[in-house]
Amino acid sequence: MNLTQLANPRILDQPVYTPGKPIEKVAEQFGFAHHEIVKLASNENPWGASPNAFEAGKRALEKVHLYPDGSGTFLIEKLASKFSLSTEQFILGNGSNEIIELLGHVFIKPEDEIIFGEHAFSVYKLVTLLMGGLPVPVSMPNLRHNLDLVLEAISEKTKIIFLPSPNNPTGTANSANEITTFIDQMPDHVILCLDEAYAEYLEEPPDVRPFLNFGKKILCLRTFSKIHGLAGLRIGYGYGSEEMISLLQKSRQPFNVNAVAQASAIGALEDENWVLQCRRRNENGLKQVEEGLRNLGLEFVPSHANFILVDVGNGHKAFQELQLKGIITRPMPSELGHYIRISIGTELENEKALSALREILPKIADL
Numbered sequence: 142m143n144l145t146q147l148a149n150p151r152i153l154d155q156p157v158y159t160p161g162k163p164i165e166k167v168a169e170q171f172g173f174a175h176h177e178i179v180k181l182a183s184n185e186n187p188w189g190a191s192p193n194a195f196e197a198g199k200r201a202l203e204k205v206h207l208y209p210d211g212s213g214t215f216l217i218e219k220l221a222s223k224f225s226l227s228t229e230q231f232i233l234g235n236g237s238n239e240i241i242e243l244l245g246h247v248f249i250k251p252e253d254e255i256i257f258g259e260h261a262f263s264v265y266k267l268v269t270l271l272m273g274g275l276p277v278p279v280s281m282p283n284l285r286h287n288l289d290l291v292l293e294a295i296s297e298k299t300k301i302i303f304l305p306s307p308n309n310p311t312g313t314a315n316s317a318n319e320i321t322t323f324i325d326q327m328p329d330h331v332i333l334c335l336d337e338a339y340a341e342y343l344e345e346p347p348d349v350r351p352f353l354n355f356g357k358k359i360l361c362l363r364t365f366s367k368i369h370g371l372a373g374l375r376i377g378y379g380y381g382s383e384e385m386i387s388l389l390q391k392s393r394q395p396f397n398v399n400a401v402a403q404a405s406a407i408g409a410l411e412d413e414n415w416v417l418q419c420r421r422r423n424e425n426g427l428k429q430v431e432e433g434l435r436n437l438g439l440e441f442v443p444s445h446a447n448f449i450l451v452d453v454g455n456g457h458k459a460f461q462e463l464q465l466k467g468i469i470t471r472p473m474p475s476e477l478g479h480y481i482r483i484s485i486g487t488e489l490e491n492e493k494a495l496s497a498l499r500e501i502l503p504k505i506a507d508l
């Protein structure tokens with residue numbers, strides 16, 4: 142008997158998340174210096190972390206011989222005061238990805254139906270399959286989550302609905318009114334996971350806190366990977382009712398969030414001005430990219446986040462051709478094969494990406 146035969150059969154068919162290649166490898170493969178590569182592939186913050194977050198992380202490095210605070214006490218206190226919720230209403234994760242997985246561990250039983258938009262963030266499906274749940278993709282007319290269609294998809298077997306707003310990779314968002322109306326109509330046996338990874342890019346993100354203490358089963362997810370610029374440290378958080386959080390706490394590792402990440406996240410929260418500045422810069426970057434795309438005659442999906450889905454006709458070819466020019470973007474799965482996703486970079490990076498796009502377009506049209 143070999144190892145594969147011993148494995149849980151579910152694992153054998155489990156799809157694997159494919160991350161992009163490291164900058165160093167792309168530079169080596171295509172003959173660029175590292176600093177010449179423009180990486181617009183993972184929706185990171187091109188201006189980096191706040192100097193306050195960076196300094197706090199450096200100080201924490203001096204104590205890395207100690208285990209981190211396994212309860213994330215100080216960060217959770219900060220979050221509780223920022224959101225005016227209790228400390229029992231927060232959980233930290235090794236990226237918000239980890240909390241999606243914890244949600245799966247706690248709630249998904251084989252054959253439970255898990256609803257998400259057909260073009261929603263890919264990890265929802267991966268976690269559903271990993272736990273033996275049944276993915277129920279819902280169509281997204283105009284690449285937007287239509288919450289009436291989501292409601293229609295609910296059955297007695299539905300356990301969780303994942304709703305990212307703004308959504309990755311489409312950049313589309315639902316209004317506060319749409320989301321609260323949806324929550325009002327959600328049946329009692331269903332859990333909503335509202336993924337707010339890009340919420341800080343919205344001028345006024347929907348606020349579902351009033352529902353948390355009134356029996357609605359909601360988990361909100363946030364991350365320090367996007368506007369806070371700490372993607373490399375892997376830290377995110379969830380907030381919900383105390384009952385929801387206490388269940389999730391049971392399924393996490395004792396020291397799931399490292400000390401440098403916790404310290405940097407506190408530093409990031411203290412620098413609200415940095416978040417504001419990055420939101421403004423991103424808005425300007427989006428305008429710059431949208432205008433450039435219009436000039437190139439390319440259609441795109443209007444975005445509420447720090448990336449944009451661009452219709453280039455043949456996404457894989459465009460991705461490859463752009464890579465030859467040192468620009469890394471994200472090709473899409475076959476259902477969105479016309480598109481590439483481009484993260485918003487600094488003004489210079491956006492300019493380089495647009496001019497590379499201009500050069501490669503005739504080659505894609507040739508196909």
Ligand SMILES: Cc1ncc(COP(=O)(O)O)c(C=O)c1O
Nearest residue numbers: 236237238262309338364366377
């Ligand atoms: C919608 C959405 N949710 C969650 C995540 C996970 O972020 P992280 O695990 O870095 O916190 C991402 C990352 O790209 C995302 O796009």
